[in-house]
Amino acid sequence: MQNNITVVINTRNEEKNIESCVVSAFLLTKKVIVVDMESTDKTTAIADKLGANVYSFPPSNYVEPARLHAINKSKTDWVMILDADERITKELAREILSLNGKSTHYKISRKNIFGQYTWLKHGGWWPDHQIRLINKKYLQDWPKRIHSSPKISGDMGYLKNPIIHYFHGDLESMVEKTIVFENIESDLLHKARRHASTPIFFRKYFAELYRRLIKGAGFLDGTVGIIESIYQAYSKTITYLYLYEKNRSL
Numbered sequence: 001m002q003n004n005i006t007v008v009i010n011t012r013n014e015e016k017n018i019e020s021c022v023v024s025a026f027l028l029t030k031k032v033i034v035v036d037m038e039s040t041d042k043t044t045a046i047a048d049k050l051g052a053n054v055y056s057f058p059p060s061n062y063v064e065p066a067r068l069h070a071i072n073k074s075k076t077d078w079v080m081i082l083d084a085d086e087r088i089t090k091e092l093a094r095e096i097l098s099l100n101g102k103s104t105h106y107k108i109s110r111k112n113i114f115g116q117y118t119w120l121k122h123g124g125w126w127p128d129h130q131i132r133l134i135n136k137k138y139l140q141d142w143p144k145r146i147h148s149s150p151k152i153s154g155d156m157g158y159l160k161n162p163i164i165h166y167f168h169g170d171l172e173s174m175v176e177k178t179i180v181f182e183n184i185e186s187d188l189l190h191k192a193r194r195h196a197s198t199p200i201f202f203r204k205y206f207a208e209l210y211r212r213l214i215k216g217a218g219f220l221d222g223t224v225g226i227i228e229s230i231y232q233a234y235s236k237t238i239t240y241l242y243l244y245e246k247n248r249s250l
Contacts (some may be wrong), residue, residue, distance in 0.1 A: 001097055002198075003064070003164055005072035006031040007082050010063045014084035015041040024087040028080060028096060033121045035070035043084075061180050067150070068142040081132045085166045087112070092161040095132060104138040104154025107131050109162040114224050123218025123229050124211065131156070132163065146184050163224075168228070178235045186242035197245035204240050209233035 007025035009020060011034055018034070034047040037059040047240045048054050055073055057066040063083070071079050080096070082088065092108070095155050100107075109127035112120045120126065131150055140151040188194075212218045212229035218225055 001080060001099060003100070004076045004198060005029050005078040005080060005096070006033055006076045007080045007088070008033045008035065008070040009084060010035050010037070010057075010066045010070055011039060011043050011047070011084050012037040012059060012063075013039045013041045014043045014190075015039075015046060017084040018043050019047050019050065020087060021082060022047055022052050023083050025052075025080075025082060026186070027090055027093040030075060031074070033070060033073050035066050035073065037066060050149060056130050058096075061184060062146040064142065064146060064148050065144045071136065071139065071142070074136070077135055077137060079134050079136055082096075083113060083165075087164040087166075089164060090222070092159065092163065095159055095161050101135070102155070102185050103157030104135045105131055105152045106133040106157045106159050108133060108159045110165040110167075111162040112165045114168050114228060116172060118221065118224040120218075120221050120225060120228060122220045123213065123216040123225055123232075125216075125218075125228070127162070128165075129158065130163075133159070141222070145188070146181065163232055171227075171231075174231060178238055182239040183242055185239045186246060189239070189243045190246045194243060196240045196247055199213050201237055201244075205233045205237040208236040 005028065007029055009021060009025065009032070022032055032052040034044070035057050036044050036054060036056045037057050044054050057069055060066065061099045065234055067081070087204060107129040109129050112125045131152070134150065134152060138152050138154045140153060142148065142150040209229060212232050213226065218229035
C-alpha cells in the first residue's frame with residue numbers, strides 16, 4: 001500500500017502543529033497533501049518547505065467543508081485523514097502498510113492527550129474511534145456539516161494502533177474553540193426549532209457531567225479528567241444558552 005496511499009491534512013493557522021504533523025505523516029508515505037483554509041500565519045510556508053503539496057480552500061470555522069476537496073486532490077486509491085493536532089506513530093504506519101485491503105475503510109482509535117502530557121483514558125475519551133483510512137473508490141460523500149462522518153460503501157475494519165491526538169493545549173484555547181463550535185451547533189438546533197429553557201440548561205449540564213465524570217469514570221484521570229468532565233458539561237450548556245438567545249430573536 002505504500003505507493004498507493006496519501007495523507008491529507010486540513011489546516012487553518014496551525015503553524016505550531018503542522019511540522020510535527022507532516023513529519024509523522026512521512027512515516028506512512030511521502031505523498032502528503034495539505035489543504036489550507038487561508039491561514040494568516042506560517043502554516044503553508046512550513047508545510048511547503050517540508051515537501052507537502054499545499055492547496056488553498058475558502059476559510060470555514062470547521063473542517064468538514066474542506067474534507068472532500070482535500071481527498072479529491074489525492075491521486076492514490078487510499079487516503080489517510082489527519083488533523084494538524086494529530087500524529088501517526090511508527091506502529092500505526094507499519095500496521096497500515098501491512099493491510100491486505102479486505103475492508104473499504106477503517107476506524108482508528110485516538111489517544112487523546114490533554115495539554116501535551118495527560119492521556120485521558122476515561123470519561124468517554126477512549127478509544128474514540130474515527131473513520132480515517134478510506135479507499136476512495138468506495139467514498140460516496142462527506143457531508144458539509146460540523147462533526148459529520150463520511151458516507152462509504154463496503155465493509156468497515158478497525159485498526160489496533162491509535163493516532164496520537166493533542167486535542168487541548170490549554171484552557172484558553174479550549175474556550176476559544178467552544179465559542180466557535182457551540183455557536184455552530186446552536187445554529188443547527190435553532191434551524192431544527194429545538195427548545196431551550198432554564199430546566200434544559202440544568203439538565204444538559206448535569207447529564208453531561210454525570211456521563212463524563214461518574215458513568216465514564218473521568219475522575220480516574222485525576223485533576224485533568226475532572227477538569228475535562230466539567231468543561232464538557234459547560235460546553236454542552238453553552239450550546240443551549242446560545243440557542244435560547246437565538247430563539248428569543250425570532
